[in-house]
Amino acid sequence: xxxxxxxxxxxxxxxxxxxxxxxxxxxxxxxxxxxxxxxxxxxxxxxxxxxxxxxxxxxxxxxxxxxxxxxxxxxxxxxxxxxxxxxxxxxxxxxxxxxxxxxxxxxxxxxxxxxxxxxxxxxxxxxxxx
Amino acid sequence: xxxxxxxxxxxxxxxxxxxxxxxxxxxxxxxxxxxxxxxxxxxxxxxxxxxxxxxxxxxxxxxxxxxxxxxxxxxxxxxxxxxxxxxxxxxxxxxxxxxxxxxxxxxxxxxxxxxxxxxxxxxxxxxxxx
DNA sequence: TTCCTTGCAAATCGTTTGCATAATG
DNA sequence: CATTATGCAAACGATTTGCAAGGAA
Numbered sequence: 664x665x666x667x668x669x670x671x672x673x674x675x676x677x678x679x680x681x682x683x684x685x686x687x688x689x690x691x692x693x694x695x696x697x698x699x700x701x702x703x704x705x706x707x708x709x710x711x712x713x714x715x716x717x718x719x720x721x722x723x724x725x726x727x728x729x730x731x732x733x734x735x736x737x738x739x740x741x742x743x744x745x746x747x748x749x750x751x752x753x754x755x756x757x758x759x760x761x762x763x764x765x766x767x768x769x770x771x772x773x774x775x776x777x778x779x780x781x782x783x784x785x786x787x788x789x790x791x792x793x
Numbered sequence: 794x795x796x797x798x799x800x801x802x803x804x805x806x807x808x809x810x811x812x813x814x815x816x817x818x819x820x821x822x823x824x825x826x827x828x829x830x831x832x833x834x835x836x837x838x839x840x841x842x843x844x845x846x847x848x849x850x851x852x853x854x855x856x857x858x859x860x861x862x863x864x865x866x867x868x869x870x871x872x873x874x875x876x877x878x879x880x881x882x883x884x885x886x887x888x889x890x891x892x893x894x895x896x897x898x899x900x901x902x903x904x905x906x907x908x909x910x911x912x913x914x915x916x917x918x919x920x921x922x923x
Numbered sequence: 924t925t926c927c928t929t930g931c932a933a934a935t936c937g938t939t940t941g942c943a944t945a946a947t948g
Numbered sequence: 949c950a951t952t953a954t955g956c957a958a959a960c961g962a963t964t965t966g967c968a969a970g971g972a973a
Contacts, residue, residue: 668948778907780892801929
């Protein structure tokens with residue numbers, strides 16, 4: 664299964680790189696279609712899956728029932744606004760020791776973890792208190 | 794929307810309390826049906842949703858595309874085996890300070906967080922190395 | 924009698940897949 | 949030429965919903 668070049672894949676990746684709001688497949692589709700009008704939704708899904716399998720992007724399952732995608736593959740955590748659903752990158756100190764904490768009393772092997780934070784984003788905070 | 798008693802809801806809740814493996818709606822349905830043969834899947838979904846909304850159970854979205862349910866609503870974290878998919882309760886020291894860590898550089902309000910750990914469970918560890 | 928809950932089936936939503944065709948190496 | 953990728957549409961799996969009938973307060 665050697666990878667072959669595809670214009671569609673390039674456009675998808677490029678688009679994702681311009682965004683830091685973790686778009687869904689559908690959002691990617693709608694945007695990419697403006698530059699590449701007859702791309703199909705299936706192709707978008709296939710490429711997003713492929714790109715995340717080879718580690719070029721990350722697939723985020725934040726619990727809202729829809730997959731989100733992130734071109735930033737560096738280790739970082741996310742905040743999800745319970746009001747508007749926005750997903751925001753968190754810049755925070757390393758918390759990898761929670762993995763060691765979890766390993767202490769566990770019979771098995773822990774390889775990774777994911778941490779999601781929930782609450783109100785700055786926008787919604789202001790909006791709701793006014 | 795005052796809550797009225799329903800036998801179905803009781804049976805669902807009772808069943809969930811007997812399990813610590815975080816079953817899906819479908820598993821709940823199949824089991825409950827043995828005691829209550831003509832319950833419908835829709836009713837199971839409706840009650841699981843209702844029960845989690847009033848805080849009597851917890852809905853877990855671990856990222857496998859299916860919702861799992863947990864009768865244990867006390868704060869605790871979960872481990873998901875990447876090989877067999879099993880979801881296991883973790884008994885571990887409190888790590889709530891990761892929320893404070895996250896709050897430090899964040900403009901907004903963080904109310905909660907969820908942490909999931911991934912790897913191989915004890916069973917699969919042994920299985921795969923033999 | 925009010926209105927919450929049910930069973931049933933159809934609908935919805937996000938995602939995946941089969942297939943014939945097009946593009947890459 | 950061999951093989952991967954595409955567009956399209958149909959299929960899929962999990963979950964939700966509309967509706968008429970049943971049951972609790």
